[in-house]
Amino acid sequence: MIEAELSRSVQRWCPSATGVTGAAKLSGGASQETWRFDIVHTDGPIGAILRRSPKGYGAAPTRAAGLAAEAQLMQLAYEAGVPSPRVMHVLTPDEQLGTGFIMQRVEGETIARKILRDDEYAAARPHLARQIGGVLAGLHKLPQDKLPELRSRGATQEIDEFERDYRSLNWPKPVFELALRWLRDHDPGPSAETTLVHGDFRNGNLIIGADGVRAVLDWELAHLGDPMEDLGWVCVNSWRFGEIDKPVGGFGSREELFAGYEAAGRKCDPARVKFWEVMGTLRWGIMCGGMMQRFREGPDHSMERAMIGRRASETEIDLLRLLAPRGS
Amino acid sequence: MQDEPTPIELTKAVADFLRNDITPLISGHQAFKLRVAINILDLVTRQLTREEGSDAAEVERLRALLGMDGSVTDLNRALAERIAKGEVDLSTPGLAEHLWATTMDKLAVDQPNYASYKREQGRGG
Numbered sequence: 001m002i003e004a005e006l007s008r009s010v011q012r013w014c015p016s017a018t019g020v021t022g023a024a025k026l027s028g029g030a031s032q033e034t035w036r037f038d039i040v041h042t043d044g045p046i047g048a049i050l051r052r053s054p055k056g057y058g059a060a061p062t063r064a065a066g067l068a069a070e071a072q073l074m075q076l077a078y079e080a081g082v083p084s085p086r087v088m089h090v091l092t093p094d095e096q097l098g099t100g101f102i103m104q105r106v107e108g109e110t111i112a113r114k115i116l117r118d119d120e121y122a123a124a125r126p127h128l129a130r131q132i133g134g135v136l137a138g139l140h141k142l143p144q145d146k147l148p149e150l151r152s153r154g155a156t157q158e159i160d161e162f163e164r165d166y167r168s169l170n171w172p173k174p175v176f177e178l179a180l181r182w183l184r185d186h187d188p189g190p191s192a193e194t195t196l197v198h199g200d201f202r203n204g205n206l207i208i209g210a211d212g213v214r215a216v217l218d219w220e221l222a223h224l225g226d227p228m229e230d231l232g233w234v235c236v237n238s239w240r241f242g243e244i245d246k247p248v249g250g251f252g253s254r255e256e257l258f259a260g261y262e263a264a265g266r267k268c269d270p271a272r273v274k275f276w277e278v279m280g281t282l283r284w285g286i287m288c289g290g291m292m293q294r295f296r297e298g299p300d301h302s303m304e305r306a307m308i309g310r311r312a313s314e315t316e317i318d319l320l321r322l323l324a325p326r327g328s
Numbered sequence: 329m330q331d332e333p334t335p336i337e338l339t340k341a342v343a344d345f346l347r348n349d350i351t352p353l354i355s356g357h358q359a360f361k362l363r364v365a366i367n368i369l370d371l372v373t374r375q376l377t378r379e380e381g382s383d384a385a386e387v388e389r390l391r392a393l394l395g396m397d398g399s400v401t402d403l404n405r406a407l408a409e410r411i412a413k414g415e416v417d418l419s420t421p422g423l424a425e426h427l428w429a430t431t432m433d434k435l436a437v438d439q440p441n442y443a444s445y446k447r448e449q450g451r452g453g
Contacts, residue, residue: 172408175427178418181411242443303364310371313434317444320431324424326451 052100129252133260232276
């Protein structure tokens with residue numbers, strides 16, 4: 001039972017903590033789990049989140065930065081005033097909890113459909129695109145000499161990697177071929193400036209409250225690269241959930257995003273952002289193909305995974321809208 | 329020839345049973361999974377209804393575009409290779425129209441409620 005191990009853990013590093021209650025698994029892949037629980041404290045309960053690889057799951061996927069790096073990045077972001085949960089503790093081997101970290105729970109909503117439709121967020125919505133620009137600027141300004149070791153990835157390497165992933169699926173798709181050609185022809189080359197890139201900054205990885213963005217989550221794919229990658233990825237149509245005329249997560253316009261970014265003292269390059277939006281759309285399409293392949297070949301024979309495979313066609317229509325629009 | 333009722337009629341009957349009779353009895357995570365299952369049956373029903381016609385039209389377009397014959401799979405593979413090699417691109421007459429028609433046919437089966445699809449459907453040919 002995970003509560004026993006967690007209770008022993010919190011009593012060691014959290015003064016006046018006597019144990020934990022209400023541990024519940026929020027999500028769990030093969031190698032990473034997220035749990036919520038409350039620390040029982042003499043001053044009242046403290047909401048907490050555990051992110052871990054259970055014992056025996058040492059190897060992270062090749063693109064992942066690893067949980068230790070993720071904890072370090074969230075802590076840096078928190079200290080720099082980028083909305084982020086406070087990291088309370090990094091697990092040690094003798095705690096028998098695997099590898100990972102414990103952070104303070106930030107209340108709010110991550111489900112995009114609710115954020116885009118519920119009255120509770122109506123006042124926040126018109127400001128979110130600009131606010132996201134400011135958050136990304138803060139993230140890209142994090143001091144590089146304090147960052148953990150991260151892989152470095154530019155546009156050309158990303159195209160190579162996605163092409164390899166796509167070819168390994170043996171899944172000929174003329175629209176994907178067209179997108180790959182377009183990316184090769186429009187490869188902007190190395191960016192003038194390399195910064196920390198979050199790598200998965202989008203709806204679903206942002207905790208939003210009535211007051212706006214409260215936390216940026218899932219730093220798993222963080223790397224060093226072109227900061228415009230994050231701006232392009234947040235504009236991919238797949239995260240707009242029907243609000244297709246509001247490119248930034250269904251919240252607002254690219255102009256608002258850029259204005260928020262530049263107000264925080266950073267420059268935008270709209271052509272690079274468009275390149276990364278096309279790249280991101282193809283990236284999600286290839287990920288859908290990966291789901292299809294795992295459904296077919298792997299042990300996880302789930303219906304959900306099968307249906308995500310069928311969502312590749314959504315990215316095909318979005319790629320056509322970007323690369324071969326039919327006029328108005 | 330196989331007997332009747334047809335696969336379309338059978339999948340539709342199962343989907344309707346799950347939707348109308350079973351959904352009210354199920355809650356929580358199982359209700360979510362039931363919804364996914366119904367979505368799958370609806371998708372299969374749409375595919376069975378439309379696939380024959382859309383594949384035939386796709387093959388027709390691919391033959392004209394590539395100047396060769398083959399199954400819909402072979403022809404798609406050939407088109408993908410030609411685009412990869414740069415032999416065919418958006419300046420090739422008929423390519424954009426073909427990709428749009430094929431993609432619209434896919435979305436009509438996979439995700440007829442996807443906002444981009446609805447927008448393009450309103451725009452027409």
